[in-house]
Amino acid sequence: MKDNGRILEVRDLYKDFSGLEVLAGVSFQVAQGERHAVIGPNGAGKTTLFNVITGKYKPSGGSILFQGRDITGRPPHQLCRMKISRSFQITNAFQELTVFENVRSGVRCLHGLRYHFFRRVDRDVAVNRRTEELLHLVGLGSVADAPVSTLSYGQQRALEIALTLSTDPELILLDEPTAGMTREETAEAIQLIDRVTRGKTLIIIEHDMDVVFSLADRISVLHYGRILASDRPHVIRDDQRVKDAYLGEG
Template sequence: MNPALELTGLTKAFGLAQIIRGVSLEVAAGERHAIIGPNGAGKSTLFHLISGRIRPTSGEIRLDGRRIDGLEPFEIYRRGLARSFQITNVFPKLTVFENLRCATLWSLGYRYDFWRPVERLRDAREKTDRLMEEIGLGPRRNVLAGVLSYAEQRALEIGVTIAGGAKVILLDEPTAGMNAAESAHAVALIRKVAAGRTLIMVEHDMGIVFDLADRISVLVYGRIVASDTPERIRANAEVQEAYLGQAAGP
């Protein structure tokens, strides 16, 4: 069985600066995989490469056994990989329902059609309603996304990320900027939406990482120095020295 996502010898250089230095990684289908590392380690660059925002200098990226390196982001999305960003990325002047409905249309086979009123698309409406309840924003259905709380906007973005039916989802610091209560709610939501999907996330909160991840990979200066279970990562002396420090203590 093919891994859900496979990176082989992946590199990325900007001029003389080597940012990603030969990353090889396999993520199994259904796995919750965290990528951690100090600032400047290359985590965001790695996500950009996987999601097609930038192209690798060398190496291969395979999604369910098929190469996707070199494809445009929308092509990768249509093959089943979706990504959220550090900065909330929703349509602020559309309602919660309208944001989610926009994201569901392609997955249902609808294309640009000036003659078919979107309000008449019952299947799109029903799928959007289910998704809205899944992410806990049912009561906020008709609220403009721009006036939602930050945590609600992040939940909406996760909803948009999974609306297209992606089997692999990339979450970039999903709890950044949240207080403890908001983070706990976000973790519960991530657990819920990750069920039956493959999750790869970048997250700085080690408590959340060790709570959520099945496996953790540690990226330091563009190289993966360890990839293992949370328990073994916590006990890894090289990882403690490179990144975790006291956070890895008992």
């Protein structure tokens, strides 16, 4: 089922928005258990790539294989069931609900499918237990009953990670999880991400090059809708085309 330990294979992916070609033949592969960073200038198509992989948009061409299965064009809820989960650049939680309620709704979605033959009361116990586990994992145990709107920025981002994990994914896609954070907050968030995604496969869009080079096993550089290079960090760092196109700029 797994193709040489590959969990994701993107083949010649195209996406255009009414004539604007944003993805122009993107191909790359991600191995099971890998931490894969996607970098590239603003507007390169990074978020669009995530949107196409996770089924928000259908590609105009190309294909996506997850664990060897063609998932091209499948809707998000099917991909969620297949253990693909993403976070969003913008906070995606229900502000008036509590932290606990938010994460529980994600967990319930999964358990509703998995435990539908259990008695309801047993299911509720399992859902609550898993919710508590997740909140402790991301360090939000002490604010479980607080409305989301009262959380600090860093706590909101931790909540997004808990929500991303609530469906028990194998493949996790994070879109700029440290955007808007200070250096200290970034360092903390990356430690958290590193810890909670261990044993899973991570694809992360990240603009902080220190983070990218310390976290990633492999890096793909997206430039004008194409992959300029996809390789191990030291190879990317020494790649003259990457330097010219991107790293050299800053």
